[in-house]
Amino acid sequence: MVQTKIASATRRPCELCPLRGRSAFRDFAPEELAFVSSFKQAELTVEAGGALIVEGEQHPQLYTALGGWGFRYKILEDGRRQILNYILPGDLIGLQGNLMSEMLHSVEALTRMTLCIFERERLTALFRNHPSLAYDLTWIASREESMLDEHLLSIGRRTALERAAYLLAFLDHRAHMTGIFTADVPHVLPLTQQHVADTLGLSLVHTNKTLKRLSEIGLLRWLDRGCEVLDRGRLLDIAGWQPAPEGLRPFI
């Protein structure tokens, strides 16, 4: 949690971006690609548990997650923590909250993450010269909002069991959509029960008992620091949720 970031020397060109060509993402026009390439400053690697963004600090960079898992959160003065959303490859980090002033939330890596760094300053050039990318940026912000809406509904109105079912189905769905659950890796959500608790607004103990209920009926398997979803359909039934169909999505 207090580990520092580790900047890597990598300077992979956008043409070789690991996200490019994944079936979930839209293609770029050549001129868009050229601009994004110039927009990109460097790549960054953050170890699991490392702090990427700290609430209250100025943060002149934006990031796009290229690999790994992270999460955004806020804490109250006495330490109560609320996880706001999870970050998966393709997600833009730093757009939430004010566009230019200090950060209103923190971001921490759940696994080792690789990120692409952009300078906030250059957003102006993006808006001025690349309307289609500007549109994408708004689209991305809008998508984040709709996820937050869902979470709010969940925490506000669902029972503990429904919330847990919703969260795990949601993350499993996103992982699949993003293409990080390939055939060769185990399909595990890299969470501790503390993360689940802090996302659902529940205590750790109650979260544990709730997850146990879901395990017992065979909907998931809890591993050492992770969760394997065994039956997303039935989780969705319990939650009374249906993921919104999503076409090709942009990323920057």
Next chain:
Amino acid sequence: MVQTKIASATRRPCELCPLRGRSAFRDFAPEELAFVSSFKQAELTVEAGGALIVEGEQHPQLYTALGGWGFRYKILEDGRRQILNYILPGDLIGLQGNLMSEMLHSVEALTRMTLCIFERERLTALFRNHPSLAYDLTWIASREESMLDEHLLSIGRRTALERAAYLLAFLDHRAHMTGIFTADVPHVLPLTQQHVADTLGLSLVHTNKTLKRLSEIGLLRWLDRGCEVLDRGRLLDIAGWQPAPEGLRPFI
């Protein structure tokens, strides 16, 4: 709640927009104003309780609230309702959720609302020709996100008393910032306790008891269908919250 919208014949030019010139909002350059004027289709009036947007429906318009109060919400199949955020003058409605496909939440008027109508289709032209307005749009989406982050923290991690204090301080603050609490009107948040309950994720009964506690120590007065905040400072203390300082904000 099932009343229909009432389109008014008004076609007030943007130069006479009631928001323009209010101290909270930024000024437009002449060419921006000209574009927004052409962007604007008409004005709309919705009576209190009227449905402006219904979840699941296609909605080719965007709105900017000019006057009155509204709220966005989602419901579960069995009727449990979660209010996501409130809409005040200057807020853009319809950007949340997917930019172009069906609406993912509903919007209802809390008081009589007047709105400015834009065609979603013309967003493309806005992005292409008015980078500064495109930037504003992203800024607005980003601001909505940061409000949702706050709400999530509140519902997930604050006690009933803290949540109520937070919500009322939040709304009172926004009302003041937006300039709708002028000297000649009573400074009343136009809510029922059911709205408060559905925002805080609490039952109506418990909400009532919680609000009573806040009244008894003199922090607010509950009126027939509304709330008068008497001591925002102490509400903020209870909530452990501090509104983020906000400079001039854009609107479209």
Next chain:
DNA sequence: CGTGGAATTGACTAAGGTCAAAGTTAGTGG
């Protein structure tokens, strides 16, 4: 072997939900 983070479990407590009824108030129509 130890050690520390994570997961589990049981006993008890408290916050908040549910049910049911009654009181208030604004508005409506006679």
Next chain:
DNA sequence: CCACTAACTTTGACCTTAGTCAATTCCACG
């Protein structure tokens, strides 16, 4: 002007869910 209604608010009694406390167990790792 007044009775009537419907929507809101208020209150008390009781129940359920979830939180707290305190151990214990289970691993992964050095």
